[in-house]
């Protein structure tokens with residue numbers, strides 16, 4: 001059953017609507033049941049969640065008799081952004097994920113943000129699916145603010161991701177969708193996977209397997225599900241090494257994503273096409289595994305090229 | 317005067333990214349004044365460039381007092397301005413959300429760190445700032461309520477208003493906030509416009525800054541006393557919001573006195589031309605901010621009003 005969560009009239013003959021699909025067990029209406037919410041599209045250039053929503057609904061509908069709770073799917077929290085290939089909210093130049101919890105008496109963007117929070121509030125768990133950005137590819141991972149780790153790590157382990165990254169609290173992140181919901185006691189897991197503007201079916205299917213498994217543990221789904229993979233959990237900021245471009249140029253990788261690297265292995269080159277020269281060889285500074293790698297070739301001074309999880313962190 | 321490169325990085329195909337500063341006088345780091353941080357802040361770079369002109373004259377006439385150094389940086393972001401991007405051309409990040417910066421981080425973090433290293437020890441910091449919504453302001457001095465703000469000092473600009481604003485989470489990464497944390501007396505100066513040049517309000521801001529610096533005994537400069545600034549908090553201002561979206565036909569300008577019940581603007585149906593909505597002033601007062609885009613969304617605060625007469 002498709003519902004409009006929030007809507008607002010645009011200047012010329014158009015209504016902006018944020019929609020969700022509520023899937024209920026056969027023959028039942030809304031009521032007091034366990035509820036999971038799947039949210040994506042807060043960043044208009046992140047599309048991996050589109051396929052996750054499609055595939056999850058498809059699998060549930062195929063065996064509707066196994067559904068025991070409520071599944072709310074919100075595939076497009078920022079419809080104008082998705083339509084115009086814009087990360088933020090077009091016309092406002094604002095990152096929607098810096099507007100929460102919003103304000104129902106505020107401007108259009110704050111009004112929509114408050115409508116989303118009000119609708120998702122009350123869920124037993126929420127999954128907010130992101131897809132990095134157009135610059136970086138991420139291995140399927142869950143990012144958790146250390147403030148909420150006790151509650152979230154056990155849930156995250158059920159989601160069949162490869163990596164759980166617990167990061168420090170940061171004032172700026174207080175205005176994210178996930179932070180607002182976690183503060184309202186709605187356990188909300190932020191998934192980052194794949195790359196902006198693309199769909200990586202393999203990762204999407206991996207996450208759908210995980211969502212169904214989590215639903216099974218919550219008794220929302222009575223079907224058989226996979227045994228989730230054991231994620232690496234990193235809680236120490238020193239576990240992660242950042243690789244930033246030492247110079248501007250064109251980055252060409254020499255390794256694959258999620259590859260185990262030894263110190264001084266070549267990760268890639270920064271090249272200069274005008275002179276046909278290699279400007280820099282990017283070497284691994286530590287033994288580790290590459291969980292983020294640059295996808296978009298053009299780099300400036302300092303552009304992020306990758307993130308490595310140190311080998312010691314993985315063994316613990 | 318000494319023209320200095322404050323920060324520079326190379327690019328693959330563009331000329332180097334350069335931030336240029338103009339240093340006047342010698343001695344302790346007294347005053348730092350910065351112009352555009354974003355690519356659309358044309359009024360801000362213009363105003364700063366005019367201030368460079370003023371300081372050239374002051375220096376020539378020996379009117380910068382001994383022991384004071386003044387640094388003016390008209391543009392902290394030539395790249396975005398040259399490519400008509402509001403934010404950093406490649407990754408669309410906002411330098412004014414990167415302070416105090418990180419010299420080993422990403423590009424705009426490095427730029428913020430490189431610039432902040434140079435400007436953080438000044439006693440007074442002034443930034444020509446802009447608002448994220450399209451519209452025009454009454455010229456004013458704006459401060460965040462960090463606990464370090466000095467309201468009495470802000471009145472010495474003699475601008476009509478000093479506006480105080482509560483801190484929101486994203487403010488902690490702005491230049492103004494970090495200046496204050498590093499114990500610089502930081503002021504954001506708002507003139508009327510952003511994307512177009514408004515010479516009158518640029519002049520008013522320059523007079524305000526010179527008046528302020530004269531009061532601090534940094535320069536010799538005489539002008540009229542200016543206004544006796546009213547101090548207003550952002551929350552005391554009355555927002556007039558649209559109920560509907562459409563063509564926005566404003567009937568008043570920033571700075572205009574208005575009466576309770578007066579029509580401030582009309583929203584016109586863009587297909588049929590009918591008036592969909594009259595926006596009425598709820599109080600007697602003065603228009604502090606007015607939206608100036610020909611279209612508006614619903615729920616938009618198109619006017620901010622300070623109630624009472626002037």
Ligand SMILES: [Zn+2]
Nearest residue numbers: 043046130131
């Ligand atoms: Zn995202």
